[in-house]
Amino acid sequence: MTVSQNSIDNSKTRVEDVSFLSHVKYEHLVAGVSGGVISSLILHPLDLLKIRFEVNNGLDYNPQYKGIINGLTTIFKQEGVRGLYRGAVPSTIGAGSSWGLYFYFYTALKTWQQDGNIDKTLSPGQHLVAASEAGLFTLVLTNPIWVCKTRLCLQSSVNIPKTHYTGMIDTLVKLYKTEGILGWYKGFLPGMLGVSHGAIQFMAYEQMKIIYYKHKDIPISTKLGVLEYLSFAAISKAIAVSVTYPYQVIRARLQNQIYSFEGMGDCVRQTWLLEGLNGFYKGLGINLLRVVPATMITFVTYENISHFLITFKTNS
Template sequence: MTAVASARSSTDLKSEVTFLNHVKYEHLVAGISGGLASTLILHPLDLIKIRFAVNDGRQHSTPKYTGIRNAFATIFQQEGLYGLYRGVTPNLWGAGSSWGLYFLFYNTVKVWIQGGNVQMPLGPAMHLLAASEAGILTLFITNPLWVVKTRLCLQYSSSPSSHSIVYNGMVDALRKIYATEGLRGYYKGLIPGIFGVSHGAVQFMTYEEMKNRYNHYHNVPINNKLGAIEYLTFAAVSKVIAAGSTYPYQVVRARLQNQHYSYGNVSDCVKQTWHYEGWRGFYKGLGTNLLRVTPATMITFLTYENVSHFLLKE
């Protein structure tokens, strides 16, 4: 075979490698499994993190807690176990679908960039690109669920204010948000959410780079199945790095989605937070967030890796 024929054959083969060829449901199932497992275990911390994040010290309707332990005790005493799991249904839907879609889109884009060769390592820039594209696609699909989860988590046992709407579950919240705010209501917090795509991009870049370097050091394929300790360690480190560098967007996003207070837009929220609370306002709830998201990510990634390897028989 001549060099020209060989090149033509290679081009023809590459042309057959389309984006849809790399869509594998196994990544969707594995991602959903990881998201559901971590959410069921750690939802109370997520609820407390949201309540800390929206507390700007000016809203009398917002409960005030002195710390994580006090928040747990107060919520359990005033609202019972149910209070700790307010918003869990949309959180399960949101986390399950988000992780499932994210892993699906991320792996599809990554393998497409690799040209179908899963053994070809990518650099940090390509990992960032794949994770960013996956994050944006996932965000547009799941943002309504995150709005509902935030609204339900911010319903308190005390009497609601006159302008607050009481939601009786996820479906009721979806219906009432659409009735009172229209389609735009489902996409409150979308802009800071788009900025927040950088969080997932940084996390996945760090996680993938750590896995690749570890496998390269041990001279094994980059898609080699690792042990639980390796997955847990890489997931924890990548999450701490990502959370510490991108947390402010989560505070802004939660405040925009809060039905008890209204900001004009993202810029107004940022200005008011800075004016009344300084830089510390952008990091409210960070301690609770790290306490929740670090083990959540460890559970999610460990579950995902094991389920995906089992389904794909890698």
């Protein structure tokens, strides 16, 4: 009797394992990568300027910019079009892989909680957990790319760091040679705190969709229009950015190569002492100007491509 019960339990475990793996679909990976790459290529100059604003503590960083327009025109005058796209390769790879992996993990975890029924409504807490887990998995795989992006974006003809990088591969190699594996994971701790950013964003996004589906009395798997996806993406991103922005400033400052801190605690302390509360929100305006449209582009691209691929696969 005991052996029989164990066999049944093992059988159940195998079925559950297979069931979870069955929720991992490449369509979400492809759709997420597409959305991330497109939005990154369109809005990279704003991303570059945001990073330079973030690390500017008023003491060690040059050049100084007076605002968004002044920053973009100054970079163009001093460094040309190439200057506006410094770090674009790791940025595009990072955005594509991050969004692709995030949607890949998130949809698998979410569908697993739905027991395979994509019309089953989940609670805000369940969306929060799935998004947090997806964010953590993605961060572990992509943090080295973000360090490369930060280092490359901070190079300019005016500000010449101790180590000069010629590209993404060169940056990864030099980081490893000079700082070891830990160099690839600079800013990882605040990045872990930043997982809450994606979790809040996805929870808000999903809850707005659920409210809308209930209002329209339609299944939650129904494909919505572009305007609905744009609206939900913009609002959810604005909420997440407003709540979690300081971690991005701390992460960028830890990843920079111009000046250094002894750790996250030291970075927080020095930022507070030198710049006060405003120091934790450096670049917020330029960030909102960049990430809200970027998120709108990413989510609309993702929703439409994923629906197309899944429908095409089902009808094939």
